[in-house]
Amino acid sequence: MDERKFDLTCLGNLVLDLFAKPIDHFPEKGCAGYFDTLEMHPGGCAYNTGVDAARLGLRVAVQGIVGMDQFGDVMINSMKKESVDISGVCRTAEANTGFSFVMVPEDGQRRYYHTIGANAAFNMSNVSKEQIIQSRAFHVAGASLLPALDGTPTVELLRFAREHEVLTCLDPVVREDSANLILACIPYLDLFLPNNDESSLITGLSDPEDQLKFYLDKGAGIVGIKMGEKGVLISDGKKYFKLGIYRVPVVDTCGAGDAFVAGFIYGFLAKWDLMKTAMFATATAAFCVQSIGTTNAMPKAENVLGFMEKRKTPLIIQT
Numbered sequence: 001m002d003e004r005k006f007d008l009t010c011l012g013n014l015v016l017d018l019f020a021k022p023i024d025h026f027p028e029k030g031c032a033g034y035f036d037t038l039e040m041h042p043g044g045c046a047y048n049t050g051v052d053a054a055r056l057g058l059r060v061a062v063q064g065i066v067g068m069d070q071f072g073d074v075m076i077n078s079m080k081k082e083s084v085d086i087s088g089v090c091r092t093a094e095a096n097t098g099f100s101f102v103m104v105p106e107d108g109q110r111r112y113y114h115t116i117g118a119n120a121a122f123n124m125s126n127v128s129k130e131q132i133i134q135s136r137a138f139h140v141a142g143a144s145l146l147p148a149l150d151g152t153p154t155v156e157l158l159r160f161a162r163e164h165e166v167l168t169c170l171d172p173v174v175r176e177d178s179a180n181l182i183l184a185c186i187p188y189l190d191l192f193l194p195n196n197d198e199s200s201l202i203t204g205l206s207d208p209e210d211q212l213k214f215y216l217d218k219g220a221g222i223v224g225i226k227m228g229e230k231g232v233l234i235s236d237g238k239k240y241f242k243l244g245i246y247r248v249p250v251v252d253t254c255g256a257g258d259a260f261v262a263g264f265i266y267g268f269l270a271k272w273d274l275m276k277t278a279m280f281a282t283a284t285a286a287f288c289v290q291s292i293g294t295t296n297a298m299p300k301a302e303n304v305l306g307f308m309e310k311r312k313t314p315l316i317i318q319t
Helices: 045-056 070-081 117-121 129-133 152-163 179-183 196-203 208-217 256-269 274-288 301-310
Strands: 006-012 015-021 037-043 060-067 085-092 098-103 111-115 135-143 167-172 222-226 232-235 240-243 316-318
Touching: 006 045, 006 085, 006 129, 006 256, 015 070, 037 045, 037 070, 045 060, 045 070, 045 135, 045 256, 045 274, 060 070, 060 117, 070 085, 085 117, 085 129, 098 117, 129 135, 129 152, 135 152, 135 256, 152 167, 167 256, 179 196, 196 208, 196 222, 208 222, 208 232, 222 256, 222 274, 232 274, 240 274, 256 274, 274 301
Parallel strands: 006 060, 006 135, 015 098, 060 085, 135 167
Antiparallel strands: 015 037, 098 111, 222 232, 232 240, 240 316
16 A cells, blocks of 8 residues: 555646637737637646546645735645645745636637746745655656756655655656657656647658657557547557547547646556556546636546446557
């Protein structure tokens, strides 16, 4: 029996999201556009994955940074309500809390503007290594959006976690100038779950199968290439399969990738086989997209399992 205090420590960016819907096109300069609804929700990769995992039933700690502004208050209070340990969340008066303006069209495939804000100040001196040691899994969420930690510091943290027998996982948000930062981390990852677009920038390869092989050859343990409506490509170097999606009404795709990661970590820690773990992660993503906001629709794990039992199994192509 693992007696560590936490199942998961999730380190990464913390962001307040403002969702506007529907926005299907941009007005010309000097002209106005109109939308129907405006909602404010806590977000950022660390928040999304951490809160989703906590709702599923894991004991979760989040590490990150917010400003001393009202948006920071919202983030802190929201994590408290979600029973997430926030002892590793710092506050700074030097910058405002990270912020995203999310434009959600009728089909749910969002666009957004983002400012890193306080996340730029989070560095090694802010990281609680003791909390990482006390966790069964350590996840870096939104790598490349923490400029003071990206690259060598992140590699050091992943190596440190592995030395203490902590499962390592990373989910990137890749920009054109950050691919090398991610590449350096891959040999130290037990789980790596990027999407197809991110992988194109990281590897220079467009085919998901080529991307998958690239990461496995670089030393990653289990790799999943998320492909949106086309499902996910999964391999641990031995088993290899493509899994489709659960067909549900799509309201907003924000946070679906983070929900998938939370579900995958849950299944991995539960010691399920790779297929069940991937199906569970796919189901958690299906819950996410049915509501505006990144975490609002996530239920307990038993509800996700009940959903899986009642719904048609996603198409599986085993090779």
